Amino acid sequence: MKNAFLSRNHQYILLLVLFYFSSLAAQNYQKTAVGVKTKLQSMDVEVQFYSPSIVRVLKSPEGVAFKKESLSVNKKPQETKFTIQQKGDIVSMKTDKIEVELNLLTGKVSYLDLNGKSLFTEKDYGTQFTPIMDVKKNSFTVRQAFKLDQVEAIYGLGQLQNGKLQQRNQQVVLKNGNMNVSFPYFLSSKGYGVFWDNYAATTFTDNIQETSMESLGDCSDYYFMYGGSANGVVTQMRDLTGQAPMFPLWSYGYWQSKERYKNQQELMDVVAKYRELKVPLDGIIQDWQYWGKDSLWNQMGWDSATFPNPKGMADFVHKNNAHLMVVAWPGFGPETKQFNEFKDKKMLIDFDTWPPKSGAKPYDPYNPAARDIYWNYLNKGVFSIGVDAWWLDSSEPDHINVKDADFNQPTYLGSYRSVLNAFPLTHVSGVYDHQRATTSDKRVFILTRSAFVGQQRYGANTWSGDIQSTWESLGKQIPAALNFSLSGVPYWNADIGGFFAGRWKKDGGENNPEFRELYVRWLQFGTFTPMMRSHGTDIPREIYNFGKKGVWSYDAIEKNINLRYSLLPYLYSTAWEVTSQSASIMYALPLIFENDPKVRDINDEFMFGRSFLVAPIVKPMYTGKKEDKVFEDFSKTGSREVYLPEGANWFDFWTGEKLNGGQSVTKETPINIIPLYVKQGTILPWGPKVQYAEEKKWDTLEIRIYPGADGKFTLYEDENDNYNYEKGAFSTIKLEWNEQTKTVTIGKRKGSFNGMIKNRTFNIVLVDKEKGIGVSSTSNFNKTITYNGKAKSVKL
Template identity: 70%
Template sequence: MKRKSVIVALLGTILVIPVSAQNYQKTAQGIKTRLQSMDVEVQFYSPSIVRVLKAPEGFVYRKESLSVVKKPQDTRFTTTQQGDVVAMKSDKLEVDVNLKTGRVSYLDLKGNPLLTEKDYGTQFTPTVDVQKNTYTARQAFLLDKDEPIYGLGQQQNNRLNQRGQQNVLKNGNTRVCIPFFQSIKGYGIFWDNYASTLFTDNLQETSFESLADCSDYYFMYGGSGDGVVAQMRDLTGQVPMLPLWTYGYWQSKERYKTQDELVGIVEKYRNLKVPLDGIVQDWQYWGRDSVWNAMSFDKKTYPDPKAMVEKIHNLKAHLMIVSWPGFGPLTTQYKEFEQKKMLIDFDTWPPNSGTKPYDPYNPEARDIYWSYLNKGVFSYGTDAWWLDSSEPDHINVKEKDFDQPTYLGTYRSVVNAFPLEHVKGVYEHQRATTSDKRVCILTRSAFAGQQRYGANTWSGDIGASWETLQKQIPAALNFSLSGNPYWNADIGGFFLWNYQGSNALKNNAYRELYLRWIQFGAFTPMMRSHGTDAPREIFNFGKHGDRDFDAIEKYINLRYSLLPYLYSTAWGVSNRSETIMRALFMDFANDKKVYDMTGEYMFGRSILVAPVTEPMYVSKQDGKGVEDYSQVKSKTVYLPKGAEWFDFWTGEKLTGGQEVSKAAPIDIMPLYMKAGSILPWGPKVQYAQEKKWDNLEIRVYPGADGEFTLYEDETDNYNYEKGAYSTITFKWNDQSKTLSINDRKGKFKGMMTSRKFNIVMVGKANGCGDVPGKAGKTVAYNGKSLNVKF
């Protein structure tokens, strides 16, 4: 037998190793082989998902994924060998393994290449992590030259396509780092590693590099953006339903300082008849910094927390309360964690306080964390959690801090999974405590799999500027494309450094930015106003009849009108692995103009959102801003090809594949409805559940066939997991001009047995916009199918 020599980059040294024809072992899920001084295993987790494990030959390690919850399912596949290449085929995918170079390649069933590893593209460089011998693992791939990719979590780089960069993926305030990307070609890659990871994409390769005992990644083929997200959710966990009320409006600030102030904000909204569902209590309700995060209420400023919560509930609102991962040195928790060696010894927020984070990787530590949180806060009937600093804040950083031991190894080796384990602890313990209240968590950081824990991630303590507002759109879209559907940002930006004066609300330039930001916020999964340096409550912008007040109220009311649409879309997220904030390529993959479009997106499958992200009416002069609203300005919007569109505000019908100029006075953000859309329009309310949906307006946008499923349940418990919900599917036949309302499916306690639908055909004569339609056909519906012809 002839022998050949190959050059292999392994263990940090270039070695010349003689090799001969290689053997492999077939397993229940795939194959195992030894090549290039590596042990290699390729496993089908499903017909569409493949796991690839590589480690230095004979190296003993243990790997239990924190992100992946899927177990390998029985998958039929065939194995054939031709020369040095072993080909494995499922009914969705072909995987080729080169037994000579170690390259793993992926093809669709027609033989079209999807992705390939680089020849000799797996490298292990030996290193020592404290006292443990391990490696830096690097895996390189080859992508097509002009192949867009998306994901990597939430990056504040104002880019949708993530090609052509080198990025250290390490979670931090304003950055959520997930070592995952998906391609326009319909596949995704998840590098299952929790250490800080170097992502590199250049003309030669695309690679992940991390501290690791092994190279461990998953290839998933979905065929489309939605398909890849569905595979990622199948792999790392599905999304539970959030309560209906969480989709309403939230008011917050840094910070409400007393019980009376907190309740008073809710009372003011009710007196003004401006809708509100959530009020947020930020830090220091516990008192001084030495007892940071004591998980108890200071008796001077919050003397009766039970009465406070009851009063908020009586006002038909809900309370979210903050909790941190760090504890001040005088807290009972700090002492217990210290005694049990469950603190990670580095400084976290606030500075100079001696606060240390607990070890969320330790299940016993998570038990202890919840026991205090339950007794000191949740027992009063609070409704939601703000898990701040969940990456967490790391102050006075020293390299030795990463040497700190955790339950799962050094902090260095698991740093990016801190938010995943922290959020997991709160979610699982609340679920074990009660099923009557759905878990709702607002958190500043995330990792792959966190979507399964009722978590809504916000974009961190961003500064207020037009540039920052622009960056939030692609940041949100890439986060969603990484598998996490729930995202939001501080409306108006957290810090107001760019706006002078003791109160930024007196700065006309900031007020214009805030009005545009709240318009954007109305079309994100959570609409929440928050920040420091100036208050953001609506009454600080004037009164009814004032331009700015009315513009803010308009979008809060619009949000509530969209609740039936949004809640039903959320059911699609939970039931069909769908996405709320959708990059345009997900729905218009044949339109290359949208592949890197950062300023527009779909909100659900029907609404095109084009936020105004540049000043139009205020110039920065004298540090205060000079207004000029004398002339209405316009914004250019691209309407994707492959559909016809309706201007939401006017009902004008437009053809896709073109740019249009849309007039954008300060209270108008360009919105377009895709032809074929069916939009349920909710009643005007002061809070989400004030009125039943017994007389919904159903807006039909003709020009294409369409379908929409209205979802309803008990709104705030987990009975839907047991089948306690109903769906009503509407179908529009554009040729016959007929709306079919199908039989209602399912039932739940309190379900309406009869109701009315007011069907409105939208057009230029009946644009509707943010007010009910002027004309329509009203039908009575008792759960049985009926047809409405126009």
């Protein structure tokens, strides 16, 4: 009995001691200027407020020193008011937007709204560090586990070619490569986003037990962003990683390209042919091998046999009111000056890159001195002839004959393995920063094959890689684009027609009706992406290869190119919203119609700006094969089902028919029609018919009003191609529609710039089944308003 008593007494004393020390541990945290920090579970833990809505959580093994300067995040922690309250083992920090709880025993961090409702949480003991060697450096496999609600949807992860809009219930290695742009980031339908700030390949896992990120690294480092809505999260992501600058107006026009124009005369002939046909064109692209043989790959100079007068070529393009984009690569052939200079300065990453068997190696873009050298050559050999834009191909980069030792290669920031996903970010930033330092008269416009978080601030438009020319691939581009935009980067495009089209050559190539139908439908989709660019190999893509006027394929292509140009005032004004308000150009439906559960996983429709619902055709309707023979049959009109989201009523763009939201409709789809609906309350500025973006000033604009709800739109204008807008050289005109009084108000013009239109005409059209429908401008206006910058209102 005595021994039993002593045993119980010892247990009691032990419990008191444990309680005492756990209480001490529970009080062992330190308030900092931006949050709190503590030591627990053999970890150093810090919670930092970057704003009332953005929280950084940084965890590392206790006492392990490391230096972390984010490549993606350019925001600094701002002074944030927050209160701290401790209850037992829980330290609660509250701003005027969110509440963050830190469990001082388990290390779990949880996030709640101001009503105490759970938003997101780590798992207890959810941070793990497994020691490994990263070449000669002691490092870790870092794993952070979270717990999501089973019913919430998540989006993002960059651009994956998996055909999914929602990204739940999968495991995927997030590693940049041709066709996949990998972001360790997701956005939740609950109105928050999470960015795992790590540049190594990351394994993302989501299953019924947990959601986790796992990477090579020195620390667990992630940002929680609360937006209150999906759009709000995108806004927070831009606040954290940078805003997108304005592209020049001409960049939103039509671009023609192929793999490749073999000499300067061929390129000039394409521009001349478009002008002869009076088909609009704003950009022509010169792809690879203008430098000559592969051993001189990317020498940033011109082969004298095929491009004897590159400046004369650029001058010809400009004389014909078009713009020239030229390709540059991150790898260099062994006979180039760049290769040898980078090699001598230990600025090459020693693995094989494109082209195969050439001996080409990539430079080290993580090194600022290497970026200086890269630009010096690019500026002297290419930019100096009058090039307007860059195609930074293979920017992930291509990795050929892959060996594990390749990832051990040193870079300026550590092993290539530890930073590989950030290659495109540093590469693109070097070109952007140097061109901006060279001139402010020409906006940077970069087309690039890869990206990483934060790339939107470097004037880059990412395309989806060397995709196959198939209907399946076309269908996958829609959710790929939407998740890329959801990830905070608004500028995206794809090769219209798909890159590899050799499968269609057997039955006639450009004369193959099957390919023509696919190309037309792809071009219709491309009309409603941030960059409208035709490109591919195997089969030429210029419009005159698809027949002539009167041929269905030619006519459909021409119709949609003209539609794109009519939409330029709308698109350019939307681009200003991207720059000034963190808006998007392509919206997944859940971003705008969050209260409609039916849109959560619709992966074949999207919003173009906030007004247009676009439903691309992703299956053949008029061509095919019978008994191994290709046919085309237009005797019956095809159709597709379109869901019109609840929360708005809609106008059929082509007919003016008004339809209720919250229902599926069947739309007839002749070969020259893409299902297109306009939200009630839309005010649409309709541009003039032009051959290039700046051919005509917008001194006379048709303003289409889609009645049924109040509406507003801000028309934005500036000097089109310089950075004076950053100094305030732009103007805005607010247009408003009052549904109850049927009144249009043209607000007072704000701002000014050189060349601004002082007096103009607005032709107002109230859209119905007779007016303001389809691609044709109308002379049957409801009202005509002369405008000199002062506010005016008219009743319809």
